[in-house]
Structures are given as C-alpha cells and as structure tokens.
Amino acid sequence: MSQRTVKKRPDVSTSLLQDSFARQVEYLRISVTDRCDFRCVYCMAEDMQFLPRQQVLSLEEIETLARTFVSLGVKKIRLTGGEPLVRRGVVQLCERIAALPGLRELVMTTNGSQLIRYAKPLAQAGLKRLNISLDSLNAEKFRQITRTGDLQQVLDGIDAAREAGFARIKLNAVIMKGRNDEEVLNLVDYAVARELDLTFIEEMPLGAINEHSRAEAFCSSAEVREIISQRYDLLESTESTQGPSRYWRIQGVANSRLGFISPHSHNFCATCNRVRLTAEGRLLLCLGNEHSADLKAVLRRHPGDEVRLREAIFEAMARKPWSHDFRVSDDVQVVRFMNMTGG
Ligand SMILES: Nc1nc2c(ncn2[C@@H]2O[C@H](COP(=O)(O)OP(=O)(O)OP(=O)(O)O)[C@@H](O)[C@H]2O)c(=O)[nH]1
Numbered sequence: 001m002s003q004r005t006v007k008k009r010p011d012v013s014t015s016l017l018q019d020s021f022a023r024q025v026e027y028l029r030i031s032v033t034d035r036c037d038f039r040c041v042y043c044m045a046e047d048m049q050f051l052p053r054q055q056v057l058s059l060e061e062i063e064t065l066a067r068t069f070v071s072l073g074v075k076k077i078r079l080t081g082g083e084p085l086v087r088r089g090v091v092q093l094c095e096r097i098a099a100l101p102g103l104r105e106l107v108m109t110t111n112g113s114q115l116i117r118y119a120k121p122l123a124q125a126g127l128k129r130l131n132i133s134l135d136s137l138n139a140e141k142f143r144q145i146t147r148t149g150d151l152q153q154v155l156d157g158i159d160a161a162r163e164a165g166f167a168r169i170k171l172n173a174v175i176m177k178g179r180n181d182e183e184v185l186n187l188v189d190y191a192v193a194r195e196l197d198l199t200f201i202e203e204m205p206l207g208a209i210n211e212h213s214r215a216e217a218f219c220s221s222a223e224v225r226e227i228i229s230q231r232y233d234l235l236e237s238t239e240s241t242q243g244p245s246r247y248w249r250i251q252g253v254a255n256s257r258l259g260f261i262s263p264h265s266h267n268f269c270a271t272c273n274r275v276r277l278t279a280e281g282r283l284l285l286c287l288g289n290e291h292s293a294d295l296k297a298v299l300r301r302h303p304g305d306e307v308r309l310r311e312a313i314f315e316a317m318a319r320k321p322w323s324h325d326f327r328v329s330d331d332v333q334v335v336r337f338m339n340m341t342g343g
Pocket residue numbers: 078080107109131170172199201204241242243244245261263272274287288324342343
C-alpha cells in the first residue's frame with residue numbers, strides 16, 4: 001500500500017503591523033478584565049479600585065478587536081488580566097478567538113485559582129498553552145504574597161491543567177529577596193517532577209506598592225541562576241516561545257525548561273513583537289510607557305466601521321516606543337498597575 005505524505009504548506013504571511021523601527025507585531029496580549037481574586041504584593045495595592053463595568057470592553061468588542069488584529073497579521077493571542085478566569089463567558093470567548101482563521105496560537109496567563117473548574121473546558125475550547133503564576137510552595141508565604149490566595153487550590157488547579165491535555169504548561173514566579181528567594185529550589189524541584197516549564201521574572205516598577213521596597217527586594221536572573229546551580233547544572237539554550245523569556249536547560253532533565261525574564265538585567269526590547277489591549281479598550285504600545293490609542297472609542301462611535309478601526313491601529317503602530325526605561329528603584333516609573341495590561 002502506497003503512503004502519501006501530505007506536506008504542510010509553510011506559513012509565509014508576514015504581519016501588516018510594523019512599527020517605525022521595522023519591528024513586526026504578531027503578538028497581541030488582551031487583558032479581559034482588570035479584576036482579580038488575588039492582590040499580589042508586586043502587582044496591586046491592597047485597596048484596589050476596579051473599572052466600572054460599562055468602561056470595560058464587552059466580550060463581543062474583544063472578539064471584534066481580536067478578529068481585526070488577526071486579519072492584520074497577528075498570529076498569537078494571549079488572554080490575561082487581572083485574572084482572566086474571573087470574567088464570565090471567557091471560555092466561549094476562547095472558542096471564538098481560537099477559531100479565527102490565521103491565528104496560530106491562543107494562550108492564557110492565569111493565577112490558577114479557577115483551574116479546577118475551567119482547565120478542561122479551556123483545553124476543549126482550543127487554548128494551546130497555559131502560563132500559571134506560582135511564587136511559593138509554602139502556604140503561609142503564598143498567602144502573604146497573594147494576600148488572598150489559597151495555595152492548595154492553585155496546586156489542585158495545576159494538576160487539573162496537567163490532566164486536561166495542554167501542549168505545554170509554564171509556571172511563572174516573580175522572585176523577591178526576603179519574600180520568596182528561598183523558594184527558588186523548591187519551585188525548580190516541583191516543576192521538574194511534573195515536567196513543567198518554569199520562568200523566573202524580575203519585578204517591574206509598575207504601580208505604587210507599599211508592601212516592600214522594590215529596590216531592596218530586587219533579585220536579578222543571574223542571582224536566581226546562582227541559587228539553582230547549587231543543585232542543578234544549567235545549560236543555556238536558544239529556544240524561544242516568541243516571548244521575552246531566555247531559556248536554560250537542566251543537565252539530564254529532558255522535559256522542563258527554565259526561563260528567565262530579565263527586563264532590568266537583560267533588556268529584550270530590540271526584538272519586541274507585541275502590543276497590548278487593556279480591559280478598557282486602550283491599545284497599549286509598550287508595557288513600560290503610556291503611548292496608547294483608544295480603540296474602544298473608535299468601536300463605540302463607529303460600530304461596524306472596520307476601515308476606521310484599522311486606520312486607528314496603523315496610526316498607533318507608528319507611535320510604538322523603542323523600549324521601556326525601567327530602573328531598579330522605588331520610584332513609581334509607570335503609575336498603571338500590572339492588572340490593567342495583564343503583564
Ligand atoms: N517588560 C516586558 N515584560 C513582559 C513583556 N511580555 C511579557 N512580559 C512579562 O513576562 C512575565 C510573564 O508573562 P506571561 O504572561 O507569562 O507571558 P510570556 O512569558 O511572555 O509568555 P510565553 O513566552 O508566550 O510563554 C510577566 O511578568 C510579564 O509582565 C514585554 O513585552 N515586556
């Protein structure tokens with residue numbers, strides 16, 4: 001019996017979205033809500049005020065914007081928040097976005113608190129990869145960092161995600177000296193035992209927080225690698241997830257990668273390929289700057305006018321800044337809290 005090999009045609013289409021530095025934008029991060037069931041100390045103030053509902057994009061508006069961006073060449077969409085899984089209807093939104101022709105990958109970043117319930121429906125809706133935040137494996141420390149989080153609920157959520165069949169699961173940990181730097185090895189052991197990726201993130205100066213000094217708590221990626229090398233041999237890798245993470249492999253470990261997101265110690269802006277849509281419909285051109293365009297206003301003033309929407313997006317793209325200007329200090333460098341943009 002002869003066997004026919006069906007060769008997949010390579011996707012050569014390039015994005016129509018390009019900034020003034022000739023960087024192609026193919027990646028859209030959508031914050032589906034600014035609300036969250038946690039109040040992580042590096043992300044939010046304890047007494048956060050959230051947006052009134054009418055100022056938040058409806059699910060239909062998010063879908064319209066996602067469709068427009070994909071038609072312009074966006075290949076990867078990440079849903080984030082706030083906590084994306086506290087937004088009612090998010091699974092149906094995933095189904096609709098995952099079905100957009102031309103989109104290669106729909107992914108999500110979540111705190112994991114709702115995964116026991118949502119992991120399976122999300123995988124069935126077409127979500128490919130999941131990033132789950134986990135800053136500590138000590139229940140007391142976890143509660144101190146998240147202020148309201150229950151560690152066991154998140155660990156059960158991670159187990160539910162592992163059973164649901166995602167192509168990859170990555171854990172995210174923001175490491176802060178004096179808070180969770182002693183957790184680094186525990187987190188690596190946990191990820192390796194479950195064949196998960198794990199990314200360590202340097203804290204970024206977004207929003208005014210008062211629970212710790214960001215300057216004193218700063219822990220560079222190199223310092224985190226020092227800690228890891230007490231137990232594991234690390235090998236630098238050239239792998240990429242089209243995000244800011246630089247990956248390292250552990251000698252003898254095949255199925256877990258360690259990522260390092262180092263906005264302070266290793267700026268990755270030169271290869272920036274992304275823009276963000278905030279929960280209130282602002283197209284934010286850089287995480288570390290305020291340059292933006294009000295796409296919600298365009299949608300609501302001119303419903304159904306695709307041409308105007310595209311024009312507003314092209315006009316904004318020309319204003320995308322070259323890079324952030326984060327410094328390790330306690331000055332508030334960007335007043336917007338991380339939950340508005342989803343990181
Ligand atoms: N400075 C900066 N930080 C970013 C950028 N994109 C993501 N991050 C940070 O990276 C951390 C992890 O974000 P995730 O939502 O898990 O996304 P990711 O690591 O880029 O995702 P993948 O590489 O697709 O797995 C968060 O702290 C984000 O704020 C970026 O463009 N600039």
